[in-house]
Amino acid sequence: MHQVTMHREVQPLSTAGMSTGDETLAAEVLELRAKNEQLSQALVSRAVIDQARGMAMVLAPCSSDRSWDLLVDVSQHSNVKLRDVAAALVATTKGQELPDAPRREWRRALRRLHASERR
DSSP states (O other): OOOOOOGGGSOOOOOTTOOHHHHHHHHHHHHHHHHHHHHHHHHHHHHHHHHHHHHHHHHTTOOHHHHHHHHHHHHHHHTOOHHHHHHHHHHGGGTOOOOHHHHHHHHHHHHHHHHHHHO
């Protein structure tokens, strides 16, 4: 999985002997590097979440919007980040088992989904 570079790992910009304008520019560069890393991580997470949504659409079966709702529901009720729920679901395609809390909440979320559709 993609690893995020932390501020302390980024090559430091020396502020010794810099003017105020240079220090401001150096701070801006550090901020932009951090934002770039966050966006890179978001893109990786988004791809996994989209894969999990597709899996949910097949497993439920349900629409794309309902698959999103299912993943959010499982995430909230199991107290596991959405991207981690999605990654765990996608990992089941490689023989890994879904962890207990998300598995339990997945079943409950499916029951709630089907109960709401019967009304």
